[in-house]
Amino acid sequence: MTPRLRRLTKRFALAALLLIAGVILLDRLFPLPLPDASGGSTVVLARDGTPLRAFPDSDGVWRYPIQLQDVSPLYIQALLTYEDRWFWRHPGVNPFALARAAAQWVVHRRLVSGGSTLTMQVARILDGTPHSAAGKLRQILRALQLEAHLSKREILTVYLDRAPFGGTIEGVEAASWAYLGKPASRLSRAEAALLTVLPQMPSRLRPDRNAEAARGARDKVLDRMAQLGVWTRGEVRDAEIESVAARALQPPLSAALLAERLHAEQPEAHRIATTIDAELQRALEARVTDYLARLPDRTSAALMVVDNATLEARAYVGSAAFGDEQRLGHVDMVRAWRSPGSTLKPFLYGLALDDGLIDSESLLIDAPQSFGSYRPGNFDLAYNGPIGAAEALRLSLNVPAVDLLDRVGPTRFAARLANAGLDLRLPRGVQPNLSVILGGAGVRMEDLVGAYTALNRAGVGGRVRYAQDDTMTERRVLSDGAAWIVRDILEANPRPGYSPGTFDPGSRPRVAWKTGTSYGFRDAWAVGATRRYTVAVWIGRPDGTPLPGQYGAVTALPLMFQVVDSLPRNALSAAPEPPPAGVTQTDVCWPLGLAFDPTHAELCHQKRTAWVLNGVIPPTLPERDATSWSAGLVHLRTDADTGARLGATCTAARITEVEIARWPALAYPWLSRDLRHRASLPPLARGCASDGLDASQPIRIDGIADRAAIARAPNSDKPATLRLRALGAGGDVLWLVNGKLEGETRGAQSFEHAFAEPGDQTITALAASGAYAQLQVRVLR
Structure with a gap:
């Protein structure tokens, strides 16, 4: 190599190094204005990808982030064919396209084609370069910079997310939902062509404002696709038949309060996939709005539908109408602490079954009773006297429930519920007491629903899941057998206005349902559990003011059954489920509560068929008041000749021993004359000292x-x-x-x-x- 050539080589190498250093320096001094991954808009999606609610970025722009693989291949074909056929091959700039654009400008003295590649368009979107020669140069440099830092797929993804589509809409996914009402993954050829051309002149070509102009531009893209052989002429002709719909642009606003909740929990997330069924959600929101139109002013509602198998929420209506100031529509009543009324009673009866205190037909007493200073009464102030546990639960009687809770223990009951995920809120410093079973505590709907799912999940409830990546949190509420018995009891409760054999009730799903009404008519509840779903409805006023005359069975229950009947079902929905191991049917006798013994049929005043758990047949609960007449089996000696009762110190010529089954004292006013006679004691024989069995003074x-x-x-x-x-x-x-x-x-x-x-x-x-x-x-x- 000659000295001159060596000098030229060194100078060239030095120039190359300086150029590289300059490029690196410029790249550092003028970094790419890439989108901030931690900020921007967020879209909350239903389980099928339908947007439920979108949250704009700080500039008010609606943008639904999307990945390349989630966009229809037809759109990618149309976009790259019409905008940049050499996208996968050029380094960010297509010199032939630029030369062609420059020649057209010289000949026509106007801009015929810009010569921009898709990468240059992305550069303009990110950098906002002006439409001038200097701006074009800057755009070229930014395009080269983009190609140096990002892969082709990443550049294309930025375009899919940031391309302008008119107004405050950016990105193909947001545009597809806004203009077409569908995801970008399901675009037809005509729709793909429309969304390809729209970013060129988004204001003039908006289909909601100028459908004819949009159609003309779309057909231009379709012709190009046919000319280049990407799509056949037949496919293009079919696409040209499609009309351009002029949809009103409205941001999605479904499950608004759930979306707000999840967005607050994940403020950095751009896409939040929920478990909500979009179609069901919209239908139930409309149903709630229509239903509340017949109720007093300022009434709100909350509604949930949960899939029992997965604990996933399929519908979440947090208020009557989001944004309705009069109804306080911004208050999420799914998460609000409200009095549950009587909706906790099934768990009390289930716990009593597990404890061996009762079976399904145990004798309970519905009569005025005092529990210390607490004297509960039934909703209608009427009493039924002796009643079976199942019927007491179905009728939601208050006194038997308070009596059971007094025996189970309110603190233990509250602890069991809390362990199952159903927390009770009490005033500060107040311990659980007997009033909690009648609504004297606060619960949240989502916790209540999670516990009720246990009735169809072998006694295991759990935390309701709202997002698809939520973990499954399951908790034992009742034993499998107790849950089955409680569900069977509640399923046997006929729908209001229906009885067996009327209007094909056999085809309807079996529903274990319970209502509740809080003190002062502030909360009306209805919860229903089918094999597949658990549904809860709350109706009231978020500010806690009363709704006189509106209670669970009248106000919330009809809406709950409307929802249940609208849900998907299968042939098994109406079929009874066989009992699990450990649950058997046995004939039990009142008043003793023991199994029927044919050798002592005289002790069985009333025979009932009961569901028994683990073979335990508990006797009738002992009376709480020690001064009451003694219930249970009484052994007596009697004078065989006169039938009189003999005391311990008395004797007779002929003595017989008898057994008499006694009823609880508070049951007697409701007994028939025959039952009273069968349970009465023979009179004490003359001359015998008192045996204490007549201690109660008559009135x-x-x-x-x-x-x-x-x-x-x-x-x-x-x-x-x-x-x-x-x-x-x-x-x-x-x-x-x-x-x-x-x-x-x-x-x-x-x-x-x-x-x-x-x-x-x-x-x-x-x-x-x-x-x-x-x-x-x-x-x-």
Whole structure:
């Protein structure tokens, strides 16, 4: 090599190094303005990819991030063919296209084609370069810089996410949903061509404003695809037949409160995939809006549908109407703490089954009772007397539930619920007490639903899942057998207005349902569990003001059944499920509660078929009040000749031993004459010392004779009125009329009652000891 050639080589190498250093320096001084991965807009998606709600970025731009593989290949074909056929081969700039554009400018004295590659368009989108010669140069440099830093797929993905489509819409996915109502993965050829050309003049070609101009531009792309042989002429002709729909641009707003919740939990996420069924969600939102139109002002609602198998939420309606200020539509009632009313009772009965306290037909007493200073009453103030556990649960009776909770223990009950994921909120410093079973605590709908799924998941509930990547958190609520028995009890509760054999009820899904109403008509609940889904409905006012006359069975239950009947079902939905191992059917007897023994049939006053758990047949629960008459089996010695009862120190010529089954004291006012006779004790033999079995002092109602008739005073519009006293009572006396509590007196104080309705009336005076007196009167018209 000659000295001159060596000098030229060195100078060339030096120049190359300086050029490389300059390029590196410029790259460092003017870095690429790539999109910030931590900021920008967010879209919350249904399980099928349908946008539920989008959150714009700080500039108010709607953008649904998407990956290349999630876009229709037809769109990619149209885009690259029409905009940049050499995209995969050029280094960011196509010199032939630039030369052609320059020649066209010289000949026509105007810009015919810009010569921009797709990479240069991305550079303009990111850098905002002006339409000038300097701007074009800067765009070229940025394109080269892009190619040096990003792969072709990454550059194409930036275009898919950032291309302008009119207004505040950017990216092909947002444009596809906004203009076409579908994801970019399902574009037809005509739709792909439309979205290909739209970014060229997004304002002039918006199909919602100028459908004809958009159609003309679309057909131009289709012709190019046919000319270049990418699509056949037949495919293009079919595509040209499609119309350009002019849809009104409205951002999606479904499951708005859930979307807001998930966005707050994942503020950096651009795409949040939920478990929500988009079509079901929209249908239920519309149903709730229509349903509430018939209810008082300011009424809101919450509704959930959860798939039992996966614990995934399929519908989440957090309020009546998102954004409705009057209804406080911004308050998410799915997460709000509200009184559950009676909706916790199934878990109490299930726990009592697991503890061996009851079977499904255990004898409970629905009568006025005091638990210390707490005296619960039923919703309608009426009482049923002796009643089976299953019926007490189905009727949602309060006194039997409080009695059971008193035996289970309210603290233990609350702890079991908390362990199962169903937390109870109590006022600060207050411990769980007997009122929690009647709604004296706060719960959240999502926790309540998670627990109710246990009825169809072998006793295992769990935390409701909202996002597809949420972990499965399962918790034991009840044993498999107790859950099955409780579900069977609740499924046997007929729908309001229906009975077996009416309007094809056999084809409907079996629903284990329970309602609840909080004190003061502030919360109306209905929860229903089918084999596949658990559905919960809450109706009330978010600010806690009452809705008089609106309660669970009237207000929430109809909507719950509408939702249940609209859900997918299969042939097994209406078929009963066989009991699990450990659950058997047995005949039990009242009043003792023991298994039927044919050798002692006289002790079985009433026989019932019960579901029994693990072979345990618990006897009737002992009476709480030690001063009450003793319930259970009584062994007596009697005089065989007179039938009189013999005390311990008495004797007779001929003695027989007998057994008598006694009812709980508070049950007697509701028993038939025959049952009372069968449970009565023989009188004590003359001369025998008291054996204590007659310790309870009898009382008598004074003021009218049994079976008397009364009527209003002549020419008076006031109803017939009685003033009565309970003679022989030293303490509190409760007065019931037709089983409904109407008053309370002490000692011989007078009880006054007006009889507004004609007909036979049963009046009962019930002392705390269990002693009672009863008579009947007829009220004449």
